[in-house]
Amino acid sequence: MIKFNGVNKWFGKLHVLKDIDLHVTSGEVVVVCGPSGSGKSTLIRCINRLEKFQKGELFVDGTPLHDYSTNLTKLRAEIGFVFQQFHLYPHMTALQNVALAPINVRKMKRADAEALAHEKLDRVGLADKADAHPTQLSGGQQQRVAIARGLAMSPKIMLFDEPTSALDPEMIGEVLDVMVKLASEGMTMCVVTHEMGFARQVAHRVIFMDEGSLVETGNPHDFFANPQTDRAAQFISKILTH
Amino acid sequence: MMLFYFQRLIEIFPFFLKGLWMTAVVSGISLIMATIFGLLLGIARASKNKLLVGLIGAYVAAIRGTPFVVQIFIIFFILPEWGIQLDAFPAAILALTILGTAFICEIVAGGIKAVPRGQWEAASSSGLNLYQQLRYVIVPQSLQTILPPLVGQYVLLIKDSSVVSVIGVMDLTRVGWVTVNRIPEGLMVFTLVGILYFAISYPLIRLSNRLEKKMATQQVML
Ligand SMILES: Nc1ncnc2c1ncn2[C@@H]1O[C@H](COP(=O)(O)OP(=O)(O)OP(=O)(O)O)[C@@H](O)[C@H]1O
Ligand SMILES: [Mg+2]
Numbered sequence: 001m002i003k004f005n006g007v008n009k010w011f012g013k014l015h016v017l018k019d020i021d022l023h024v025t026s027g028e029v030v031v032v033c034g035p036s037g038s039g040k041s042t043l044i045r046c047i048n049r050l051e052k053f054q055k056g057e058l059f060v061d062g063t064p065l066h067d068y069s070t071n072l073t074k075l076r077a078e079i080g081f082v083f084q085q086f087h088l089y090p091h092m093t094a095l096q097n098v099a100l101a102p103i104n105v106r107k108m109k110r111a112d113a114e115a116l117a118h119e120k121l122d123r124v125g126l127a128d129k130a131d132a133h134p135t136q137l138s139g140g141q142q143q144r145v146a147i148a149r150g151l152a153m154s155p156k157i158m159l160f161d162e163p164t165s166a167l168d169p170e171m172i173g174e175v176l177d178v179m180v181k182l183a184s185e186g187m188t189m190c191v192v193t194h195e196m197g198f199a200r201q202v203a204h205r206v207i208f209m210d211e212g213s214l215v216e217t218g219n220p221h222d223f224f225a226n227p228q229t230d231r232a233a234q235f236i237s238k239i240l241t242h
Numbered sequence: 243m244m245l246f247y248f249q250r251l252i253e254i255f256p257f258f259l260k261g262l263w264m265t266a267v268v269s270g271i272s273l274i275m276a277t278i279f280g281l282l283l284g285i286a287r288a289s290k291n292k293l294l295v296g297l298i299g300a301y302v303a304a305i306r307g308t309p310f311v312v313q314i315f316i317i318f319f320i321l322p323e324w325g326i327q328l329d330a331f332p333a334a335i336l337a338l339t340i341l342g343t344a345f346i347c348e349i350v351a352g353g354i355k356a357v358p359r360g361q362w363e364a365a366s367s368s369g370l371n372l373y374q375q376l377r378y379v380i381v382p383q384s385l386q387t388i389l390p391p392l393v394g395q396y397v398l399l400i401k402d403s404s405v406v407s408v409i410g411v412m413d414l415t416r417v418g419w420v421t422v423n424r425i426p427e428g429l430m431v432f433t434l435v436g437i438l439y440f441a442i443s444y445p446l447i448r449l450s451n452r453l454e455k456k457m458a459t460q461q462v463m464l
Binding site for chain 1: 358360361363364365366367368369370371374378379382383
């Protein structure tokens with residue numbers, strides 16, 4: 001589904017992704033963790049080319065992303081992206097946020113798109129918030145609308161960049177619950193997160209990044225119980241004591 | 243004597259209304275065109291295309307850095323050199339459009355750049371093409387920043403339109419000049435001219451202030 005072959009990226013002189021090799025299969029849930037600045041966001045932002053890279057190959061659902069002539073809008077419609085800061089459209093209601101892309105990209109009739117949007121909002125537990133504007137919603141509710149917005153396109157892949165990091169602690173659970181449900185339904189997911197409970201519960205694989213390299217990868221149980229590298233061990237002890 | 247002139251002025255008042263109408267038409271057409279071109283150039287100016295950004299920047303600098311009266315003379319006198327005969331009326335509209343576009347494009351570019359990058363990222367991630375991103379996500383949000391100064395710019399444009407009298411357009415200002423030749427009461431005549439300009443500017447000034455307050459307190463719904 002997603003295949004990195006020796007991907008390298010630089011921001012100016014800063015080498016942020018170093019020879020990344022990674023293969024994510026259909027239906028797999030991968031959690032990416034690592035210290036701040038290690039390149040986690042950059043890695044998953046490459047998957048829908050919010051970031052370009054300079055060297056290597058990346059195939060997503062068969063589409064070559066290293067080939068800059070590929071039609072991106074078509075691929076992006078198949079990939080949902082959930083941001084740390086939600087990025088809901090503030091001038092639209094929750095319903096309009098969710099229905100916008102189905103109407104304009106999938107060319108659905110407005111009534112059909114709104115029915116679909118209601119269904120997705122219901123799925124994230126916000127059936128009663130359809131007419132609310134983002135400013136009238138709590139952080140956790142906003143993030144769930146953002147997830148519904150992604151799901152409305154029936155994506156093949158969902159990408160999450162620290163979806164709970166901007167939330168008050170009491171709201172983290174409601175967002176993770178939605179993500180756990182999604183994972184159990186077989187969605188292909190790449191999730192940058194430090195929520196180890198989530199990783200343990202649903203991840204098939206945990207990937208540890210440090211200074212732009214993919215340092216360690218393993219199933220969640222092994223990774224947390226006996227990390228193979230010192231850097232991973234240090235990182236785990238740090239997040240556990242927090 | 244004063245009273246006599248005042249009566250004369252009232253007699254020829256329809257002549258002033260004609261001038262007012264000409265001012266309204268010249269500035270109305272120009273500001274509609276300047277808004278359209280300003281929106282397009284403003285979007286381009288907020289883009290990442292360095293060549294486009296540079297070219298538009300040079301145009302804006304040239305317009306901002308020269309007096310409008312000089313610009314209008316250049317347009318009025320240079321075009322015949324190239325074999326293009328323009329009457330005063332279209333020349334005036336062309337000059338005002340070029341002037342207004344420069345200022346409006348800066349306002350639009352500023353408004354677009356004020357929309358957070360995350361909005362672009364969310365819109366493009368969901369598969370919207372560039373036009374759809376602008377149409378549904380970016381431009382509606384930037385209107386908050388754009389509208390108040392845009393309406394303010396309309397007022398400036400209407401006032402600047404008085405300069406077109408120098409190439410012979412019979413606008414409100416020129417009506418004033420012509421009248422002074424017959425009624426040598428400059429103060430009286432130009433007070434009337436001023437009042438008439440104010441009559442069309444003031445509603446726009448009010449609108450601009452209202453928009454500013456409205457934008458500050460609530461989101462624009464589209
Ligand atoms: N647009 C950019 N321009 C220049 N440098 C950047 C840019 N974005 C990120 N970087 C740098 O690239 C490196 C990797 O950034 P990235 O955001 O991928 O890290 P991260 O692992 O997601 O960190 P965090 O946990 O803080 O989100 C960092 O050193 C960062 O400063
Ligand atoms: Mg990050």
